[in-house]
Amino acid sequence: xxxxxxxxxxxxxxxxxxxxxxxxxxxxxxxxxxxxxxxxxxxxxxxxxxxxxxxxxxxxxxxxxxxxxxxxxxxxxxxxxxxxxxxxxxxxxxxxxxxxxxxxxxxxxxxxxxxxxxxxxxxxxxxxxxxxxxxxxxxxxxxxxxxxxxxxxxxxxxxxxxxxxxxxxxxxxxxxxxxxxxxxxxxxxxxxxxxxxxxxxxxxxxxxxxxxxxxxxxxxxxxxxxxxxxxxxxxxxxxxxxxxxxxxxx
Amino acid sequence: xxxxxxxxxxxxxxxxxxxxxxxxxxxxxxxxxxxxxxxxxxxxxxxxxxxxxxxxxxxxxxxxxxxxxxxxxxxxxxxxxxxxxxxxxxxxxxxxxxxxxxxxxxxxxxxxxxxxxxxxxxxxxxxx
Numbered sequence: 563x564x565x566x567x568x569x570x571x572x573x574x575x576x577x578x579x580x581x582x583x584x585x586x587x588x589x590x591x592x593x594x595x596x597x598x599x600x601x602x603x604x605x606x607x608x609x610x611x612x613x614x615x616x617x618x619x620x621x622x623x624x625x626x627x628x629x630x631x632x633x634x635x636x637x638x639x640x641x642x643x644x645x646x647x648x649x650x651x652x653x654x655x656x657x658x659x660x661x662x663x664x665x666x667x668x669x670x671x672x673x674x675x676x677x678x679x680x681x682x683x684x685x686x687x688x689x690x691x692x693x694x695x696x697x698x699x700x701x702x703x704x705x706x707x708x709x710x711x712x713x714x715x716x717x718x719x720x721x722x723x724x725x726x727x728x729x730x731x732x733x734x735x736x737x738x739x740x741x742x743x744x745x746x747x748x749x750x751x752x753x754x755x756x757x758x759x760x761x762x763x764x765x766x767x768x769x770x771x772x773x774x775x776x777x778x779x780x781x782x783x784x785x786x787x788x789x790x791x792x793x794x795x796x797x798x799x800x801x802x803x804x805x806x807x808x809x810x811x812x
Numbered sequence: 813x814x815x816x817x818x819x820x821x822x823x824x825x826x827x828x829x830x831x832x833x834x835x836x837x838x839x840x841x842x843x844x845x846x847x848x849x850x851x852x853x854x855x856x857x858x859x860x861x862x863x864x865x866x867x868x869x870x871x872x873x874x875x876x877x878x879x880x881x882x883x884x885x886x887x888x889x890x891x892x893x894x895x896x897x898x899x900x901x902x903x904x905x906x907x908x909x910x911x912x913x914x915x916x917x918x919x920x921x922x923x924x925x926x927x928x929x930x931x932x933x934x935x936x937x938x939x940x
Contacts, residue, residue, distance in 0.1 A: 578817070583817075634828070662818075662819075663816060701910045702910045706907065724825050724832060727825060770835070771899065773835070773902075774829060784902060786902060787902035790902055790903035
């Protein structure tokens with residue numbers, strides 16, 4: 563079925579140079595059941611109002627750029643089909659728990675700093691020359707962290723996390739899950755460095771395990787699970803400190 | 813950058829999603845658990861007061877109001893326990909080589925199984 567009437571998109575608008583408060587603007591777009599919300603926003607920008615500002619890139623759930631609130635739910639707009647909302651109107655807002663730069667675009671600086679803080683890369687005590695070949699890893703070792711490596715940094719989990727909404731400094735689901743991903747990587751030797759950050763007050767102990775980060779994650783990363791596993795790991799290190807004070811964290 | 817818009821604080825955040833509500837209900841069950849611990853401590857205290865004090869305290873716990881409180885506390889405790897075991901596969905995944913045990917199996921292996929074993933040992937120790 564091709565076009566079947568219209569659908570209304572109610573879009574959050576905020577232009578810092580002219581607006582002191584946000585407002586909502588309604589647009590009617592052609593309804594096509596093959597369209598996703600992102601298609602409709604692009605149609606608005608191309609045909610009705612070029613000033614509507616939003617982020618997007620790949621259109622296939624890989625880049626993580628087009629995350630927005632769709633009828634109050636954090637969604638990748640490239641994966642939110644209009645047919646799931648039609649004939650009702652669709653309300654599109656920028657992700658909650660982030661400052662709004664303009665219209666549907668949120669400021670990512672804080673999130674990027676948090677990601678950076680957990681050192682989401684392999685840390686080695688001794689770095690082999692590439693001529694010595696790759697660091698080998700078995701499928702069983704890969705299975706320990708593979709799920710957590712699927713994160714696309716779309717930030718939907720931050721929009722779903724009430725702790726992020728209350729504690730601006732809270733490291734948050736994606737950053738903690740990525741930290742845990744590298745801690746569980748058999749090729750990595752940076753756990754003690756990473757744990758310094760992950761064990762701080764605003765990190766994993768701030769998580770109250772509401773669990774909605776895992777519900778909204780489009781890549782089934784399960785950041786809530788990663789954080790609880792990291793807590794168990796942190797507690798083990800703590801008790802190891804009593805038993806083997808010198809060996810702890812190594 | 814100046815000019816960013818910061819949304820107001822959402823004090824009623826827990827009403828926004830069913831998952832938030834479930835979280836709050838689970839947190840609330842802890843209050844009943846803590847309350848029942850107080851009852852337990854008072855029961856121990858009554859034991860210290862002698863046989864008559866203990867009998868009097870036990871009789872008081874059997875009144876309709878107390879019975880209603882016991883039922884509410886039991887429901888809260890069961891809900892707390894079931895959701896706790898439900899979270900076990902997420903917090904303590906079990907791997908067999910490359911394979912991760914499915915959630916229900918992990919709940920038994922890491923949750924209900926050890927709990928039932930420990931409970932059975934305690935029951936045996938008490939009634940032997």
